[in-house]
Amino acid sequence: MALVVYWYDFICFGIVVAAYIGSLWILWRKEGASRCDDNTIYESLLAAQADGDGFVRATHKAHVGSNQLWSSCWKGVHPGCLLLTRFLSFVAMAVFLSWDILDWDANKEGLAYWLRWQVPVCALIILVPTSLTSCLIKKAKAKPLFLDDLWTPCWRKLNPVWLLIYRAFAFLCLAFMFEAAVALDGAFAFYFYTQWTFTLVMVYFALGTVISAYGCWVYTKGHPSANGVRYEILKRYMEENIITNGMTYREKETKGNIKLQSHYVEEEIQQRAGFWGYLMQTVYQTCGGAVLLTDIVFWCVIVPFLSDAHLGLNTLIACMHTLNAVFLLLDTALNSLPFPWFRIAYFIQWSCLYCVFQWVIHACGFTWWPYPFLELDTPWAPLWYFVLALVHIPCYGLYVLIVEAKNSILPTLFPRAFIRSY
Known part of the structure; x- marks a missing residue:
């Protein structure tokens, strides 16, 4: 099954993308302007809250008041009439929707399939991690990410151009395999978690290539890199303090002062990463867990026990389930990016998004599951x-242990060449 793309397909894609971007722009302009100017966080569902002085603030003209949600625009009409109208409308639409589902999907995975006891249990297993990770993302406080960390290698003598060349090479290799997979299976290729993860790794190397190119441009203009700044600061303070301090206690105190002073100097001279920098780090950490999950499940579960016509092993599939991890691990050995634990939340949400995608397309009529352990018609489904x-x-x-080992072992083996990233 080959992928055939016509010229008018690009026009359709352009219309959809333009509509999506335009709608986001309108929401950003209008919704951002409709926020109240007062300091209240929530508005009561029944009455406006009084402030500390006993005054009730008027609702901003562009802000929707809570009483507008349940009151009628007709004088003398009780809100209960609006409630009854809305409830009856909901019941009628629910009846017609259920009728349509039962009539259309009678010969496939109909309503009875989704009313099994396994479905709500599995849905709960998906919803609970999604909710917990959302709270974790909201409350987590990570260390600041600096722009130099995105493109500076962790090896002192390694020019950033080499990291740029490697990321561009990795992206081109992955893009070649991606094009081969899509040309072979078409849109069906995205039915698998492997393609989702593979695409995410490509996105990381694409972002890394662009940001590394920017970093190399900064580097050629003569701006010092973060590693060079750290090294020069530490070296200067060591030289100044070793000469003037000879006692052991004073040496320990001096080292502490060196770390504190160099930290503040770094904060002053380094530029914080922006949206694209944090996006790159988030994608990087999501890929770290996703590629290991994909490759471990494929080589340890699918190949030995679950191979079939769709999950058979060939050269392309073997390369896709190997080189994605190899390229990412090599990039880890070269880059200076931190790898905090809390971003496991994005990895979990990435997998939950794939499960929701599978459930949606099966609710729309698909009957074949790409992985047998995702099927819901077995009593073992919740356990899976x-x-x-x-x-x-x-x-x-x-993957966290791999990064920790890099920052713990390599400085010992190569004290003059390796710079600990954090």
Whole structure:
């Protein structure tokens, strides 16, 4: 099944993209302007809240008051009439929707399939991690990410151009395999979690290539890199303090002062990363757990036990389930990006998004599951989903250990060449 793209397809894609971007722009302009100017956080559903002085502030003209949500625009009409009208409308639409589902999907995975006891249990297994990780993302406080960390290698003598060349090479190799997979299977290729993860790795290397190119441009203009600044600061303070301090206690105190002073100097001279920098780091950490999950499940579960016509092993599939991790691990060995634990939340949400995608397309008529352990018509389905949820922790933890080992072992083996990233 080959992928055929006509010229008018690009016009359709352009219309959709333009409509999406235009709607986001309108929401940003209008919704941003409709926020109240007062300091209230929430508005009561029944009455406006009084402030500390006993006064009730008037609602901003562009802000929707809570009483407008349940009151009628007709004088003398009780709000209960509006409530009854809305409830009856909901019941009528729910009846017609259920009728349509039963009539259209009678010969496929109909309503009875989704009313099995396994479905709400598996849905709960998906919803609970999604909710918990959303709270974790909202409350987590990470260390600041600096712009230099995105493109500066962790090796002192390595020119940033080499990291740029490597990222561009990795992106081109992945793009070649991606094009081959899409040309072979068409849009059906995105039915698998492998393609989702593979695409995400490509996005990381694309972002890394662009940001590394910018970093190399800054580097050629003569601006010092973060590693060079750290090294020069530490060297200067060491030279100044070793000469003037000879006692052991004073040496320890001096080292503490060196770290504190160099930290403040770094804060002053380094530029914080912006949206694209944090996006690159988030995609990088999501890829770290996703590629290990994909490759471990493929080589340890699917190939030995679940191979079939759709999941068979060939050269392209073997390369896609190997080189994605190889390229990412090599980039980890070269870059200076931190790898905090809390961003496992994005990895979990990435997998939950794929599960929701599978459920939606099966609710729309698909009957074949890409992975047998995602099927819902078996009493073991909740156990499979629970195990898959737990597997995310060791997969992400393994990549965290790899990064920790890099920052712990390599400085000992190469003290003059390697610079600890954090």
